[in-house]
Amino acid sequence: MHASKKRALWIVNGTLAVIVILWTIPTIGLLISSIRQRDDIRSSGWWTVLPHQAWQDTGERLPIPEGQTRDQPITIEGKTATYAEWQQGVDMGDGRRIQWVGNLRLGELYVLNQNWTANTDFTLDNYGEVLAGREFEVRNADGSSTTVQGANLVGAFINSLTVTIPATIIPILIAAFAAYGFAWMRFPGRRILFIGVVAMLVVPLQIALVPILRDYVALGLNGTYLGIWLAHAGFGLPLAIYLFYNYMSNLPRDILESAFIDGASHFTVFIRLILPLSIPALAAFAIFQFLWVWNDYLVALIFLGLNNNIQVMTTQIAGLVGQRGQDWYLLTAGAFISMIVPLIVFFALQRYFVKGLMGGSVKG
Amino acid sequence: MKKVLLLSLVLTLALASVGIVSAQPPGCPADLFPLMTAELESACSGGLAGTVVTMTGPFTEGDEVKFNNAIAEFEEWTGIDIQYTGSKEFEAAIRAVVEGGAPPDIADFPQPGLLKGFVDDGFVIDVSTFMNAEWLQQNYLQSWLDMSQMNGITAGVWNRFNGKSLVWYPIAAFEAAGYTVPTSWAELEALEAQIIADGSNPWCVGIESGAATGWPATDWMEEVMLRTTSLENYDNWSFPADLADRLPFTSPEVKNAAEVLGSIWFAPDMVYGGQQAIVSTSFGDAPLPMFDTPPGCYLHKQGNFITSFFPEGVVAGEDYGVFYLPGIDEEYGKPFLVAGDIYAMFNDRPEVRAVMDYFSRGESVKGWLAAGGALSPHNDAQLDWYGSELDRSIAALVAEATSVRFDGSDLMPGAVGAGSFWKGMTDWVSGTVDLDTALAEIDAAWPTE
Incomplete structure (x- = not known):
């Protein structure tokens, strides 16, 4: 009995470990790519940083047989293969591989053997370029050149925080009040209103972009922080209200009733009882909303859009690749820098996370 | 002691603010811009100092630096502040801001087909209403002028191009x-x-x-x-x-x-x-x-x-x-x-007109040519402005061509x-x-x- 329980635990943990490892491999690959040189990323996979066997040039050269054509089989040291196969390299069976390098007239035969190797030419330049901004050498008309520092991420980082923190707090404040009202106050039209709010969950935000933008332009909110706070708050509210409602309506009725008998008003009950009890749900939603707003690209692009002074991390990082995508190798470093803050938030609030999500589902 | 410090601080601030107000831009060099529009003339004599022209386009990072470097001199001469914001998702973003009613003053279109959509919807200002036609004829090959004609208006001015052949x-x-x-x-x-x-x-x-x-x-x-x-x-x-x-x-x-x-x-x-x-x-x-x-x-x-x-x-x-x-x-x-960038205007103000006129001149890309990576469609651009041998040889190849499309x-x-x-x-x-x-x-x- 005891032994089989232990074995079951092992199986569960082992399975989890495998899933976790599989799940993190792409991230590890991304991390390794972010510290590799540009030309390395283009020419080989990130896994080549691990020790592996590869064919390497021994430095030995053999003369090419003269007068060959690409259609005829070619015999070298007793082995016959086509020209295309020789170009790929042919195993000689004695641990050597012979490869035809160059064309039929001017080529050489390289002798290769298999060695252990690892690609460990790492650099932090990508991070440097992303964080501090890249240096561009600009030649002037008089022939001199000046170095111009490109945009760095520091401003964008602060802008992202300025956008994200209020855009997380505002919907939580409003949704907590609303959820309390829906859960514990009796008023006409309550169900209809609540269904209306929940129905909002299925409205994709993309279809609201242009109408809202028009209103913002009329109100002068376009390209302002207030505008994007309200947009994110609005898009986040339905889910927040729904989540908080589920959680709050499952709080024990007895506590509230005794508070009411003692003469507490709704406001007192909300502030003194409901809010402290709902912290897991609030924290869970805060994580959601923070991650969503921090990683948001579309809403920021549209509502902050073309104002250079208030670009957020996502739009700035997307711009790193350049007009034709030639600098895409900077993206991995940019992604890791952008990941730091969500990770901190997640680990700071994670103990509430599961509690908050499960809160509505199990009667407690 | 404190009072003296405070006083000197106030004095410095006052002087500084007077300095800002009275800073008169030096103006453009004489005879640099022939056949100017009235607005560019006014800008060149400092009449539009302190105004802002917003601009957007698809180029970011290195190209953005080169662009800003190229127009810095003009901003200094005229006191007009050209604020450029590049966006990777220019094609999507420009539609949203134009339809939302908040277009930039000037936008850089690498695809005339995209611009034509805005022309058809009536968002784009016809530059022939204020530009000197004789100047445009003189400074562009007919091919370029033909390609800026959209739905009966002159939809913009060509500023840069890339050779493809x-x-x-x-x-x-x-x-x-x-x-x-x-x-x-x-x-x-x-x-x-x-x-x-x-x-x-x-x-x-x-x-x-x-x-x-x-x-x-x-x-x-x-x-x-x-x-x-x-x-x-x-x-x-x-x-x-x-x-x-x-x-x-x-x-x-x-x-x-x-x-x-x-x-x-x-x-x-x-x-x-x-x-x-x-x-x-x-x-x-x-x-x-x-x-x-x-x-x-x-x-x-x-x-x-x-x-x-x-x-x-x-x-x-x-x-x-x-x-x-x-x-x-x-x-x-x-x-x-070739492919190239046409600059179109969405808001009609004197400073925007002045800047558009400026963009019709080789002078506006001179810095970019020196920095490399761009070719100028303007007839008044000189081959020796090109900073790199490669760009110059490409420009020469284009000049030898019998037709440009x-x-x-x-x-x-x-x-x-x-x-x-x-x-x-x-x-x-x-x-x-x-x-x-x-x-x-x-x-x-x-x-x-």
Whole structure:
């Protein structure tokens, strides 16, 4: 009995470990790519940083047989293969591989053997370029050149925080009040209103972009922080209200009733009882909303859009690749820098996370 | 002590603010801008100092730095602040802000087809209402002026362009193998045959580009079209003034061009990696085998922007060179395919007019030419303004061309030029459909009104 329980635990943990490892491999690959040189990323996979066997040039050269054509089989040291196969390299069976390098007239035969190797030419330049901004050498008309520092991420980082923190707090404040009202106050039209709010969950935000933008332009909110706070708050509210409602309506009725008998008003009950009890749900939603707003690209692009002074991390990082995508190798470093803050938030609030999500589902 | 400090602080602030208010811009050098509009004249005498012109476009990072560097002098002369914001998602963002009613003053369109949509919807200001027509005639080739005519208005001014009819080659290996730069189509074909006989692959081709996969194939098609049929046919194919004149993709001319292209791309050993590699190779990675030792291929056709994808440390003139993709049929001369940026204005204010007039002058890209990576369509731009030998040689190649035509897919309606044309070419090259089906599919997407 005891032994089989232990074995079951092992199986569960082992399975989890495998899933976790599989799940993190792409991230590890991304991390390794972010510290590799540009030309390395283009020419080989990130896994080549691990020790592996590869064919390497021994430095030995053999003369090419003269007068060959690409259609005829070619015999070298007793082995016959086509020209295309020789170009790929042919195993000689004695641990050597012979490869035809160059064309039929001017080529050489390289002798290769298999060695252990690892690609460990790492650099932090990508991070440097992303964080501090890249240096561009600009030649002037008089022939001199000046170095111009490109945009760095520091401003964008602060802008992202300025956008994200209020855009997380505002919907939580409003949704907590609303959820309390829906859960514990009796008023006409309550169900209809609540269904209306929940129905909002299925409205994709993309279809609201242009109408809202028009209103913002009329109100002068376009390209302002207030505008994007309200947009994110609005898009986040339905889910927040729904989540908080589920959680709050499952709080024990007895506590509230005794508070009411003692003469507490709704406001007192909300502030003194409901809010402290709902912290897991609030924290869970805060994580959601923070991650969503921090990683948001579309809403920021549209509502902050073309104002250079208030670009957020996502739009700035997307711009790193350049007009034709030639600098895409900077993206991995940019992604890791952008990941730091969500990770901190997640680990700071994670103990509430599961509690908050499960809160509505199990009667407690 | 404290009071003295406070007093001196107040005094400094007061002086500083007076300084800001009274700072009079030095004005433009005399005679620099002939045939000015009244607004540019006013700007040049400091009359518009302190105004702001907002601008947006698709170029970011390095190009943004070069742009800002190029216009810094003008901002200093006039006191006009040109605020540029680049966006990677320019195409999507510009539509949202224009339709939302908050357009930038000026926008940089790399695709005239995209601009035409805004012209049709009535958002764009006709620059011919205030620009000096004589000046535009004098400073641009007629081809450029024709291409800025949209729906009866002059939709903007051309500011920069890229050359496309260029073939890149690895100089050292090319010369070591005894090859010479071809100056005619026959010589090019002989060179291809020679390279194949030597056991190498002549061309590197890659058309993968994420959601835009296929666009390099459309460039190739345009090159062949220009070289195998008349300019009139090319115009009617890419940018018909009247739908009745449209040359459909299913016409013999277009089909012939595709067959010429297929005879290169699909010939055995002609392309590095073979036909299948064309679709799966990214356009940015395509030229890389050229720099291997020995080279995987000896020829790569692409616009001059491709140098930013070359490996680090390779040098123009030493590691790689460039030549003009020769004409095929003598009759059609030496056409040159280009793409470029047209600046359009959305808000009509004196300072915006002044800046637009400025952009119609070579002076506005002088700094960018010096920094490299751009060519000027302005007649008043000088060859010696180019900072790099490479750019200058490309500009000279363009100057030698008998005709200049714009990238056709950028002129076509978006559904074709940025849709079915890309997809149809990709399907055909990958062998999914045959040529006739592909051309019919491309043509079916052309809007009927």
